[in-house]
Amino acid sequence: MFNFPDPTQAQLTEDGQLKHFLDIEGLPESLLLELLDTADSFVDMSEQQVKKVPLLRGKTVANLFFENSTRTLSTFELAAKRLSADVLNLNISTSSTKKGETLKDTLMTLEAMHSDMFVVRHSDSGAAHFIASQVTPNVAIINAGDGRHAHPTQAMLDMMTIRRHKGGFKHLKVAIVGDILHSRVARSQIHALRILGVPEIRLIAPRTLLPRNVEMLGVKVFTDMAQGLRDADVVIMLRLQKERMTSALLPSESEFFKLYGLSEEKLAFAHPEAIVMHPGPINRGVEIASSVADGPKSVILNQVTNGIAVRMAVMSMAMSGQVAERAKKLEAGE
Amino acid sequence: MQIKIAGGRIIDPAQKIDRIDDLYIVKGRIAAVGEEPDGFIADEEYDAEGQIVCPGLIDLFAHLREPGLTQKGTIGSETAAAAAGGITTLVASPNTKPVVDSTAVAELVQDRASDAGMARVLPLGALTQSMQGEQLAPLHALASSGCIGFTNGRHPIDSSRVMLRALEYAATHDLLVVFQAEDRALAAEGCMHEGTTATRLGLNGIPAAAETIEVSRCLILIEETGVRAHFGQLSCAQSVLLIQSARERGLNVTADVAIHNLLLTDEEVNGFNSLFHVIPPLRSQLDRAGLRQGLVTDTLDAICSDHQPQDAISKEAPFAATEPGISGLETLLPLSLMLVEQQLIALPQLIEKLTTGPAKVLGIEAGSLEVGADADVCVFDPEATWTVNSETLKSRGKNTPFINTELKGRVTLTLLNGQPVHRLKY
Numbered sequence: 001m002f003n004f005p006d007p008t009q010a011q012l013t014e015d016g017q018l019k020h021f022l023d024i025e026g027l028p029e030s031l032l033l034e035l036l037d038t039a040d041s042f043v044d045m046s047e048q049q050v051k052k053v054p055l056l057r058g059k060t061v062a063n064l065f066f067e068n069s070t071r072t073l074s075t076f077e078l079a080a081k082r083l084s085a086d087v088l089n090l091n092i093s094t095s096s097t098k099k100g101e102t103l104k105d106t107l108m109t110l111e112a113m114h115s116d117m118f119v120v121r122h123s124d125s126g127a128a129h130f131i132a133s134q135v136t137p138n139v140a141i142i143n144a145g146d147g148r149h150a151h152p153t154q155a156m157l158d159m160m161t162i163r164r165h166k167g168g169f170k171h172l173k174v175a176i177v178g179d180i181l182h183s184r185v186a187r188s189q190i191h192a193l194r195i196l197g198v199p200e201i202r203l204i205a206p207r208t209l210l211p212r213n214v215e216m217l218g219v220k221v222f223t224d225m226a227q228g229l230r231d232a233d234v235v236i237m238l239r240l241q242k243e244r245m246t247s248a249l250l251p252s253e254s255e256f257f258k259l260y261g262l263s264e265e266k267l268a269f270a271h272p273e274a275i276v277m278h279p280g281p282i283n284r285g286v287e288i289a290s291s292v293a294d295g296p297k298s299v300i301l302n303q304v305t306n307g308i309a310v311r312m313a314v315m316s317m318a319m320s321g322q323v324a325e326r327a328k329k330l331e332a333g334e
Numbered sequence: 335m336q337i338k339i340a341g342g343r344i345i346d347p348a349q350k351i352d353r354i355d356d357l358y359i360v361k362g363r364i365a366a367v368g369e370e371p372d373g374f375i376a377d378e379e380y381d382a383e384g385q386i387v388c389p390g391l392i393d394l395f396a397h398l399r400e401p402g403l404t405q406k407g408t409i410g411s412e413t414a415a416a417a418a419g420g421i422t423t424l425v426a427s428p429n430t431k432p433v434v435d436s437t438a439v440a441e442l443v444q445d446r447a448s449d450a451g452m453a454r455v456l457p458l459g460a461l462t463q464s465m466q467g468e469q470l471a472p473l474h475a476l477a478s479s480g481c482i483g484f485t486n487g488r489h490p491i492d493s494s495r496v497m498l499r500a501l502e503y504a505a506t507h508d509l510l511v512v513f514q515a516e517d518r519a520l521a522a523e524g525c526m527h528e529g530t531t532a533t534r535l536g537l538n539g540i541p542a543a544a545e546t547i548e549v550s551r552c553l554i555l556i557e558e559t560g561v562r563a564h565f566g567q568l569s570c571a572q573s574v575l576l577i578q579s580a581r582e583r584g585l586n587v588t589a590d591v592a593i594h595n596l597l598l599t600d601e602e603v604n605g606f607n608s609l610f611h612v613i614p615p616l617r618s619q620l621d622r623a624g625l626r627q628g629l630v631t632d633t634l635d636a637i638c639s640d641h642q643p644q645d646a647i648s649k650e651a652p653f654a655a656t657e658p659g660i661s662g663l664e665t666l667l668p669l670s671l672m673l674v675e676q677q678l679i680a681l682p683q684l685i686e687k688l689t690t691g692p693a694k695v696l697g698i699e700a701g702s703l704e705v706g707a708d709a710d711v712c713v714f715d716p717e718a719t720w721t722v723n724s725e726t727l728k729s730r731g732k733n734t735p736f737i738n739t740e741l742k743g744r745v746t747l748t749l750l751n752g753q754p755v756h757r758l759k760y
Binding site (some may be wrong): 001002003004006007010026103122124126127129130134146147148149152178184187211213215217218231275 | 528534535537539598605608651652672734736737
């Protein structure tokens with residue numbers, strides 16, 4: 001009926017290179033594979049004595065965390081430093097009522113300091129899209145988590161972990177368990193798994209923790225662990241925030257653990273070779289039993305290690321796309 | 335002043351007129367349709383060949399933002415926008431700063447409107463003081479000083495006891511109550527329709543039940559009190575069915591829909607474009623189909639703009655942090671004409687939804703070209719295309735998703751009381 005501008009291509013240059021990394025949805029499989037291959041090459045490098053490459057030498061990366069996070073911030077910082085970038089870490093509170101004003105002003109100030117890349121975490125869904133499309137389109141924006149919407153680098157490090165343990169995607173049954181409703185990680189994982197060709201993506205949660213029409217994302221929904229975990233090759237547990245109990249979504253932590261917590265008994269429903277993942281930080285005894293988190297099937301710490309390599313890959317690819325885009329604009333006299 | 339509008343297709347649903355003819359205006363009133371009145375000497379003859387001549391449009395809900403929010407719009411700027419959109423009568427939201435809960439504010443709004451002289455402004459009054467949902471606003475005094483009806487806007491009256499009393503009191507004085515139905519708890523924190531798109535984008539949804547629960551509660555209390563009642567800006571298919579079945583039971587209720595809910599769906603929010611952030615939200619395709627059906631079956635009496643001008647900063651933030659609303663006065667007619675182009679309804683029926691339909695809701699005389707009526711007239715070229723442009727929009731609110739969109743149908747002349755308040759310069 002109307003030809004409104006297509007928003008889905010905001011993160012790609014005209015020739016399909018990454019210039020921002022906002023969201024997994026809408027990216028082609030080839031690009032995700034390129035990203036994973038690049039990340040793999042950085043893993044080998046990390047094991048060497050000299051851990052640095054000069055891909056981002058002379059570039060300034062600002063980590064803008066409007067929401068607290070120790071592990072994501074530190075892996076981004078480490079990734080940027082291994083790429084030889086100058087790194088600025090900013091923890092910015094969002095308590096101000098005029099969020100939009102603060103956000104826009106903050107970013108424009110940082111842009112004026114000639115930052116080349118913003119790594120942004122924000123509690124509002126769509127914050128990274130907003131910045132990339134309306135505030136500082138000439139700075140490469142890496143989404144480090146926006147509200148409940150997306151956490152694409154987390155999803156890609158999960159894909160990397162899966163590929164390194166399972167060898168590929170096209171034969172897998174992957175189960176994601178827990179608080180899907182509030183999880184940006186789950187949303188990005190679902191898109192990544194689908195794009196990479198995983199034939200069966202399952203979600204396991206009570207109805208209160210499942211968003212409306214989630215089946216439309218191409219997943220199978222289970223409310224029972226025994227059925228949902230049956231024969232699964234990969235089990236991804238999500239963090240359950242304590243405040244879910246006070247907002248009438250769940251009766252108690254213990255009831256949740258009893259029904260949906262990953263114990264060794266429940267894990268036995270999965271494939272014998274299954275791996276167990278968790279984006280962290282984990283709540284032992286709430287969504288996962290300690291014996292499982294620390295057990296032989298757990299690859300939770302591998303995820304953290306892979307996180308650095310994936311973030312290096314994302315940053316180097318987005319920077320090269322952004323630099324190409326800038327050169328093109330300069331040529332066009334914009 | 336005597337004006338002849340010559341050779342246009344005159345459509346006046348009130349008189350069931352639809353023919354090519356001349357319209358004569360003398361001293362601010364309609365003097366004749368067709369035959370030239372005795373002694374008529376035109377001060378101005380307006381050639382309307384190929385154009386539609388209809389009563390000035392009546393818009394059942396618009397935020398004018400004055401007093402208190404003039405960075406978003408003033409009565410002057412927004413009534414100029416109305417004139418440019420062919421709207422000669424509009425119902426103003428009481429949700430200003432302060433709200434319209436005192437005669438002083440009600441009078442100020444009308445005085446400013448009459449100073450501007452661009453459109454008739456009929457203010458809605460607040461149903462409760464400060465719209466807090468606790469104590470009744472001075473409804474009788476407000477009605478006496480010109481309030482056309484009363485609403486608590488999108489601040490639901492949580493207490494059904496207060497609601498019942500407000501309706502009983504309004505019924506005592508035969509006052510119109512307008513409901514903009516939204517259950518507070520279900521709508522809390524939501525910023526778009528709860529559906530697949532909200533799930534994908536990770537935005538908090540407003541379920542359809544937030545509207546239908548409140549519509550149901552209101553209908554029960556309306557039935558109980560017999561108050562004159564109107565539902566503004568329905569967004570759900572199920573709401574239309576609730577209104578329809580209430581009418582079948584003999585309840586005298588009316589309803590309208592905002593034009594964007596007839597054309598767009600929640601899928602537009604894909605990409606987080608804050609210009610699609612509007613409350614009530616754009617809903618599913620099924621809801622849109624149900625609303626369109628409601629228009630065809632006359633369950634919905636009118637189409638309104640639900641005009642909500644915003645300043646630029648209000649839309650410059652991540653989606654949920656932006657202010658809702660679409661600036662809609664100047665696009666109401668061309669967007670409505672799309673319903674004719676899509677063969678949903680015929681042109682005379684559409685004009686009815688923009689003129690006599692809303693006039694009946696309000697119980698006012700406007701919306702007709704009858705001889706002797708105030709000459710509020712809209713002339714538009716149904717074939718003219720134009721591109722919505724923030725520089726040429728008269729409204730202070732440039733917040734329309736239709737910016738840079740080419741629309742068909744353009745108002746060329748608007749008369750208010752026989753005076754030109756808008757004339758398109760080619």
